[in-house]
Structure formats: structure tokens, C-alpha cells
Amino acid sequence: MHAEEKMTLEKWPASPEKQTLEAKNKFLGFWLFLGGETVLFASLFATYLALKDKVPGPDHALAKDLFEIPLAFLMTMILLTSSLTSVYAMYHMKNFEFKKMQLWLGITVILGFGFLALEIYEFYHYVHHYGHTFTSSAFGSAFYTLVGFHGAHVAFGLAWIITLMVRNAKRGLSLYNAPKFYVASLYWHFIDVVWVFIFSVVYLMGMVG
Amino acid sequence: MSTYAQKKGFGATVWDYLTTVDHKKIAVLYLIAGGFFFVVGGLEAMFIRIQLAVPNSDFVSAGMYNQILTMHGTTMIFLAAMPLLFGFMNAIMPLQIGARDVAFPFINALGFWLFFFGGVFLNLSWFLGGAPDAGWTSYASLSLASEGHGIDFYLLGLQISGAGTLMGGINFLVTIINMRAPGMTYMRMPLFTWTTFVASALILFAFPPLTVGIFLLMFDRLFGSNFFVTAAGGNTIIWEHLFWIFGHPEVYILVLPAFGIFSEIIPVFSRKRLFGYSSMVFATVLIGFLGFMVWAHHMFTVGLGPIANAIFAVATMAIAVPTGIKIFNWLFTMWGGSIKFTTPMYYAVAFIPSFLMGGVTGVMLASAAADYQYHDTYFVVAHFHYVIVGGVVFAILAGTAFYWPKMFGTMLNETLGKITFWLFFIGFHLTFFIQHFLGLWGMPRRIFTFLEGQGLETGNFVSTVGAFFMAAATVVLVINIIITTVKNEKVGNDPWGDGRTLEWAIPSPPPFYNFKQLPLVRGLDPLWIEKMEGKKGMTPAEPLGDIHMPNASFIPFVISFGLFVAAFGAMYRLDYGWGLPVLIIGLLITFGSMFLRSVKDDHGFHIHKEELIDEDDKGVKA
Numbered sequence: 001m002h003a004e005e006k007m008t009l010e011k012w013p014a015s016p017e018k019q020t021l022e023a024k025n026k027f028l029g030f031w032l033f034l035g036g037e038t039v040l041f042a043s044l045f046a047t048y049l050a051l052k053d054k055v056p057g058p059d060h061a062l063a064k065d066l067f068e069i070p071l072a073f074l075m076t077m078i079l080l081t082s083s084l085t086s087v088y089a090m091y092h093m094k095n096f097e098f099k100k101m102q103l104w105l106g107i108t109v110i111l112g113f114g115f116l117a118l119e120i121y122e123f124y125h126y127v128h129h130y131g132h133t134f135t136s137s138a139f140g141s142a143f144y145t146l147v148g149f150h151g152a153h154v155a156f157g158l159a160w161i162i163t164l165m166v167r168n169a170k171r172g173l174s175l176y177n178a179p180k181f182y183v184a185s186l187y188w189h190f191i192d193v194v195w196v197f198i199f200s201v202v203y204l205m206g207m208v209g
Numbered sequence: 210m211s212t213y214a215q216k217k218g219f220g221a222t223v224w225d226y227l228t229t230v231d232h233k234k235i236a237v238l239y240l241i242a243g244g245f246f247f248v249v250g251g252l253e254a255m256f257i258r259i260q261l262a263v264p265n266s267d268f269v270s271a272g273m274y275n276q277i278l279t280m281h282g283t284t285m286i287f288l289a290a291m292p293l294l295f296g297f298m299n300a301i302m303p304l305q306i307g308a309r310d311v312a313f314p315f316i317n318a319l320g321f322w323l324f325f326f327g328g329v330f331l332n333l334s335w336f337l338g339g340a341p342d343a344g345w346t347s348y349a350s351l352s353l354a355s356e357g358h359g360i361d362f363y364l365l366g367l368q369i370s371g372a373g374t375l376m377g378g379i380n381f382l383v384t385i386i387n388m389r390a391p392g393m394t395y396m397r398m399p400l401f402t403w404t405t406f407v408a409s410a411l412i413l414f415a416f417p418p419l420t421v422g423i424f425l426l427m428f429d430r431l432f433g434s435n436f437f438v439t440a441a442g443g444n445t446i447i448w449e450h451l452f453w454i455f456g457h458p459e460v461y462i463l464v465l466p467a468f469g470i471f472s473e474i475i476p477v478f479s480r481k482r483l484f485g486y487s488s489m490v491f492a493t494v495l496i497g498f499l500g501f502m503v504w505a506h507h508m509f510t511v512g513l514g515p516i517a518n519a520i521f522a523v524a525t526m527a528i529a530v531p532t533g534i535k536i537f538n539w540l541f542t543m544w545g546g547s548i549k550f551t552t553p554m555y556y557a558v559a560f561i562p563s564f565l566m567g568g569v570t571g572v573m574l575a576s577a578a579a580d581y582q583y584h585d586t587y588f589v590v591a592h593f594h595y596v597i598v599g600g601v602v603f604a605i606l607a608g609t610a611f612y613w614p615k616m617f618g619t620m621l622n623e624t625l626g627k628i629t630f631w632l633f634f635i636g637f638h639l640t641f642f643i644q645h646f647l648g649l650w651g652m653p654r655r656i657f658t659f660l661e662g663q664g665l666e667t668g669n670f671v672s673t674v675g676a677f678f679m680a681a682a683t684v685v686l687v688i689n690i691i692i693t694t695v696k697n698e699k700v701g702n703d704p705w706g707d708g709r710t711l712e713w714a715i716p717s718p719p720p721f722y723n724f725k726q727l728p729l730v731r732g733l734d735p736l737w738i739e740k741m742e743g744k745k746g747m748t749p750a751e752p753l754g755d756i757h758m759p760n761a762s763f764i765p766f767v768i769s770f771g772l773f774v775a776a777f778g779a780m781y782r783l784d785y786g787w788g789l790p791v792l793i794i795g796l797l798i799t800f801g802s803m804f805l806r807s808v809k810d811d812h813g814f815h816i817h818k819e820e821l822i823d824e825d826d827k828g829v830k831a
Contacts, residue, residue: 021387025312029383032413036375040417043454047425047436047447054442134434138442141434145425167808176810 012096017182030183044146051142061130063206072203082111083192228761230314239296250284258676264661274657275342282345288328294466304712307390312383314759320377322769327370334362349437349448364427365776378412391750392730404469407497415458422451453504461500467604478554479546485538492531509580518577525575552626556607567595588648594641614704625689636678709734756816771798
């Protein structure tokens with residue numbers, strides 16, 4: 001099957017994301033890349049745990065002073081929901097319903113922006129109310145690096161999904177762009193999973209000990 | 210009518226290589242760039258040995274010595290050994306599995322250019338205020354205290370080239386998993402393909418910790434963070450862990466492909482199938498697995514405690530088991546074979562005892578209690594040069610002689626090759642054998658000079674003499690390459706006469722689509738099987754048809770160049786006003802070209818059946 005072929009609902013296969021060799025390679029390569037990303041975040045988590053609450057003096061804010069459940073919970077809910085909406089988008093992609101896929105991707109993007117806005121507010125809050133900055137302590141460096149790396153991933157994911165939506169807005173689905181949408185959604189899920197760990201390790205564990 | 214067979218002008222050739230996505234041309238680029246950095250790192254080694262030839266030498270200053278030794282290690286590992294092995298992986302692995310290209314030709318090119326610009330950036334430090342001087346391990350306490358921009362060159366240069374390596378690793382993994390020819394099952398893959406596969410998996414999981422470590426150190430040096438600043442709560446041991454979680458698997462990333470090259474050479478010149486193929490595969494995978502569990506043996510003297518030291522000591526010793534399996538399999542392959550002593554075979558035979566000695570001192574070093582004596586002495590220097598030179602460099606030299614005809618279509622001169630071998634072999638043992646004893650006599654590593662009357666003079670002088678033998682060997686190799694290239698006597702598909710695997714079933718050098726028809730693989734050593742049945746080549750697995758190929762692209766070069774520019778901006782941001790704009794411009798170039806790549810469709814092109822038939826006719830006429 002040629003990737004450029006004009007598609008109809010009748011011709012649309014069950015797994016449009018891996019019909020050509022290029023698509024299969026992309027699919028597998030991206031999974032492997034996520035394996036590498038896992039190790040990257042594992043290293044950042046390990047660094048964070050080693051440096052948690054390591055501050056130069058008693059007047060510096062610690063994890064238990066900083067974190068609040070409501071905000072972290074809201075961010076978690078928003079990001080988890082955006083993962084669900086991206087699943088809907090992929091469902092419609094598999095059913096060759098381009099407009100519905102675009103709609104759900106759009107909702108995913110809006111939720112992603114909501115998450116980023118809350119994160120920026122959160123950082124701003126820590127910096128201005130607690131003097132907890134990237135350079136104030138080893139704890140600060142580790143916190144902003146771990147959470148910031150995740151935030152940068154969210155931002156990159158948003159730019160990626162928007163680019164895909166705009167680029168393909170007028171031409172609909174094909175076996176050439178289906179794998180592109182698919183791996184972007186994989187990436188989005190991965191970001192979500194990392195956040196679940198950040199929520200547990202940084203925020204929940206930060207408040208209990 | 211084929212356009213690609215036409216003679217090209219010099220400019221067109223350069224443009225061709227700047228934009229190529231063909232794995233065979235990328236392999237040539239890796240060999241050229243890796244070879245260049247190998248010579249640079251070799252010169253640095255010569256400066257080290259000249260400085261240490263006599264006591265109280267002032268050939269270089271102490272500070273300069275630190276820079277030279279740092280750059281020697283960094284260059285040899287990241288910019289010479291790995292790229293040269295990547296060159297062979299690119300050139301040979303897709304041919305061995307019967308593929309027409311790698312899975313991601315574009316990313317393959319991107320990986321090369323990232324490595325190249327990272328390497329160039331790192332080496333520009335020599336001309337821009339001084340090279341890094343904290344050792345190739347760049348421990349945080351040393352590198353945070355290092356003045357000037359040397360360490361920044363190290364961090365940014367390695368970050369860029371490391372990204373390239375990671376992409377290369379993913380590319381090889383997907384290629385091997387998805388693109389094997391019909392019948393090429395996993396347990397029929399040649400050992401070099403297997404070792405490429407395992408080394409790539411190691412790259413995938415070992416490079417991210419290095420990426421993180423480098424980011425943290427870069428943030429500390431350039432952006433005011435406190436990861437390793439003890440006064441602000443930081444902890445320098447984190448760098449050591451992150452570095453060695455990468456650094457130890459890195460040893461296996463280097464040595465497994467070297468094992469692979471020898472596992473190809475020995476059966477060919479013993480005219481016997483590899484002894485214990487399955488156990489070789491098993492040992493390769495096991496070494497890769499254990500390679501991740503031993504990093505703290507580099508940190509025995511840090512004070513992690515007796516339990517941690519004991520666990521890592523035992524895990525380290527365990528690696529000797531699969532490695533021993535391999536040694537015996539190579540010996541048993543030669544046993545009873547009809548051995549032909551060609552240049553590659555010389556290296557293979559010399560490799561076994563040389564590498565074994567490195568392995569034995571490895572087990573000695575793994576004994577945590579004894580390591581307190583060996584730590585940071587020349588004993589360690591001798592050990593890792595026995596593994597890296599005796600294993601990896603021998604393999605690279607052997608691979609150069611072995612695969613040269615496949616890559617360039619002409620044989621290197623055997624006489625000169627053997628002269629290179631003897632000079633290098635003698636020089637290697639002369640240089641490094643005595644260093645075991647220098648270490649046991651108390652000479653610390655990374656020391657820029659020593660005093661008279663401590664019993665270190667003779668040993669150091671002998672070591673320096675050995676280094677000159679290796680330099681002479683390299684000169685002979687270069688002469689050999691030049692002579693061979695000028696003569697350019699063409700050879701056929703199977704120049705060694707006893708090729709066993711798929712790469713020897715196609716022309717040397719192969720056409721850019723490699724296989725006109727994908728071959729049908731009927732077992733291990735597929736070409737040998739066909740030969741034994743009296744056939745001349747492989748049986749095709751498909752009818753002649755159109756071949757889909759990727760388009761060339763200049764974008765990989767531009768993406769890498771953008772990061773090269775951005776690195777200067779990041780480094781000089783605190784010193785000059787233009788730093789920040791340059792950083793932004795560089796990132797814009799990179800992300801802009803990534804964006805361009807993303808929105809511009811690239812479906813590749815097809816070579817039509819008719820063109821392939823034309824090629825056949827030409828072949829008959831010639």
C-alpha cells in the first residue's frame with residue numbers, strides 16, 4: 001500500500017498507523033525513544049530525591065512548606081483528562097473521521113495549555129512568595145529541573161500537535177500522516193505518565209515527609 | 210539510463226556527501242571524521258608520552274598537561290572509537306541483514322552531523338582559551354573549580370555529539386528489528402549484527418544519564434544552579450553516579466562491536482563456522498545486561514560502604530564468565546580450521562591474549578579491597594588501555610583491513626598491513642605492559658611529571674618508546690591507504706574468497722540500493738550455504754521490482770549547525786552581550802529546520818525496474 005494514496009473509509013485499514021515499512025519503523029523507533037526518555041526522567045527523579053530539602057540554611061522553604069494539594073491535584077486532573085481526549089482523537093483517527101479527530105486534538109491542546117499556565121503560575125508563586133528559585137538551593141535546582149523538563153516536554157508536545165493539525169487541516173487523513181498523529185499521541189501519553197510520577201514523588205511524598 | 214553512475218565534479222561530490230542519507234556514504238563520513246579525531250587523539254597521546262619520557266620534564270606545563278590528557282581520553286572515546294565503530298556498523302550491518310538502507314536514513318545523517326559538529330566544537334577549545342582540564346570523567350568538584358571555558362566546551366560538545374549517538378542507536382535497533390531479509394531470523398544474524406544490536410540497546414539506555422549529568426553540570430556552570438555546590442546543599446557524588454551509569458556501559462558499547470568484528474573475521478579465515486554461535490549470542494546479551502549493574506566499581510574508594518562495594522565487586526567479576534565463553538569460542542573456531550594468516554587474522558589472533566590480559570587485570574581491579582591499592586595509579590591506566598586498545602583499536606584496525614574492499618572496492622596492501630600490525634602490536638605491549646608495574650610501584654595516573662631516583666625512569670622511558678612504535682604503525686597505515694587509493698585495483702564481490710555472510714554476495718562497493726532483489730536466507734552464514742551447494746550467489750526472495758529509496762537532504766547538516774551556533778551563545782552568554790542573541794539564533798536555526806522537515810512531505814523516490822535491468826546489461830558488457 002502506498003503512503004500517498006488517496007484514502008476512503010472503505011479502504012481505511014484497521015491499524016492505519018503501521019501500514020507501510022516507514023510507518024512501522026516510526027512506530028517502533030518512537031517506542032524505543034520513549035524507553036530512552038524513561039531513563040532520562042529516571043535520572044532526574046533520582047537526582048531530585050537525593051537533593052530533596054537540601055538547602056543552605058534554615059530560612060529556606062522545604063517541600064512541606066511549598067506544595068499544596070489542590071493546585072497539584074487540579075494540574076493532574078487536567079493533564080490526565082488531556083490524555084483521555086487524545087485517546088478519543090486516536091479512536092476517530094482509526095475510524096477515518098478526520099474532523100472529529102481534529103476536534104479532540106484541539107481539546108487536548110487547550111487542556112495542555114491550561115496545564116502549562118497553572119505550572120507557570122505555580123513557579124511564579126514559589127519564586128515570589130517563598131524565594132524558592134532555580135539558584136537558591138540544590139533543592140530548588142533539582143525541583144525546577146525535574147518539573148521544568150516535564151513542562152518543556154509538554155510545551156514541545158503542544159507545538160508538535162498544533163503543527164500536525166495545521167499542516168494536515170486541508171488534506172485529511174492518509175497512511176502517510178496517520179503514523180505521525182499516532183506517535184504524537186504516544187508522546188502525549190508518555191508525558192502524562194511522567195506527570196503521574198511527579199505528582200506522587202514530588203508533591204505527595206513532599207507533603208508527607 | 211542512470212544518472213547516478215555519471216562522473217561528478219568535486220563540488221558536486223562535496224554536496225553529495227553533505228546531503229547524503231545513504232548508509233554507505235555516511236559510513237565513509239564516519240570513517241573520515243573518526244580517523245581524523247583518532248589522529249588528533251593520537252598526537253595528544255604522543256605529547257603525554259614525550260612529557261613523561263624523562264623525569265622533571267618541562268615539555269609541557271602542568272596545566273597544559275591536564276588539558277592534553279583530558280582531551281586525549283575524551284577524543285579517543287567519543288570522537289574516535291565510537292564513530293569508527295559506527296562507521297563499520299553503518300557500512301556493514303544493513304548489508305549483513307539484507308536490507309536496502311537503514312530504518313531512518315534522515316536521522317542517520319543527522320546523527321553523523323551532530324557528532325561531527327559536537328566534536329569540532331569540543332576541539333575548537335584549543336584555539337579559544339584552552340581545552341577542558343578535569344579529565345575525561347570531568348568530576349564535578351574539579352570541573353566547577355576549572356576556570357575559563359574549557360569545561361563548557363566539553364559539556365556542550367558532548368551534549369551535541371551524544372544526541373547524535375542516541376539517534377544512531379535507535380536507528381540501528383529499528384533497522385535490525387524491522388528490516389531483515391526474508392529468512393534472516395534473529396538466530397541467523399551474523400555476530401557483528403548481534404553486537405551492533407546489543408551495543409545500540411546499551412546506547413539507548415546509557416546515554417540519557419550522561420545527557421542528564423551534562424545538563425546538571427552545565428546548569429551549575431552557566432546558569433547558576435547548585436546541583437554540585439556543597440555549600441548550597443548540592444552533592445558531587447551525583448555526578449559520579451550519573452557519569453558511570455553511562456560510563457561503564459560505554460565500555461561495552463565500544464567492545465561488543467569489536468567482539469563482533471573478530472567474530473566475523475575468525476570464521477572467514479579459519480574457513481569454519483563460528484564455534485558455539487548460540488552461546489556467543491547469549492554471552493553478548495548477558496554482557497550487555499550485566500554491563501548496567503557494575504558502574505559503582507569505578508567508585509570503590511568513594512565510601513559507599515562494604516555492602517555496596519561487595520555487590521558491585523561480585524557483579525563485576527561475573528562479567529568475566531560470558532567474556533570467557535567468547536574467548537573459548539574464538540579459540541575453538543580456529544581449532545582444526547584451515548587458517549589463512551591475512552592482516553585481519555593477525556589482529557584477531559593477537560587480540561585474544563592482549564584482551565585477555567586486560568580482562569585479568571579487570572578481575573583484579575574488581576576486588577574492592579585490593580582496588581584501594583590500584584585506584585588512580587598507572588595500573589588502572591594499563592588495564593583500560595589493554596581492553597580499549599587491545600580490544601577496540603585492534604578491532605578497528607582489523608575491520609579497516611577486512612572491510613576496506615567492501616567499502617571502497619579495492620584491497621589494502623597486505624605487506625604494509627602486516628608491517629602496521631607488527632609495529633602496532635609490539636608498540637602497544639611495550640607502552641602499556643610496563644605501566645602495570647609503574648602503577649604497582651606507586652606512580653599515580655594523571656600526574657604531569659615525576660622525580661628522579663624513585664625507580665620510575667626506565668619504565669616510563671620504555672613506555673614512551675612503545676608509543677613511537679604505534680605512531681609509526683599509524684603512519685604506515687596512512688601510506689597504505691594512500692597507495693591503495695591511487696592504484697585503485699578493483700575487486701569482485703568476495704575479495705577474501707571465503708566470505709560467509711550476505712555482504713560478500715553483492716558488488717564491492719555495493720550499488721546504492723544494495724540488493725537488486727532481496728536475498729533468501731536459508732541459514733546461518735547464508736552465502737557459505739549457497740557456495741557449498743555450488744551456487745555462485747544468493748537466491749532472490751522476490752521478483753525484480755521497483756525499489757523505494759529516500760531523498761537526499763541538507764536539513765541534517767543545518768539542524769546540527771544550529772546547535773553548534775547555539776552552543777557558542779550559551780557559553781559566552783555571561784561574558785558578552787551577543788551571547789544570548791546567538792543562542793536564540795542557533796536554536797531558531799535548529800528548530801526552524803526541524804519544523805521545515807516536519808511540514809514538508811518527503812515520500813522518497815522509486816528506482817524503476819527498467820533502470821535496474823539496464824544496470825544488468827552494463828554489467829554484462831563490462
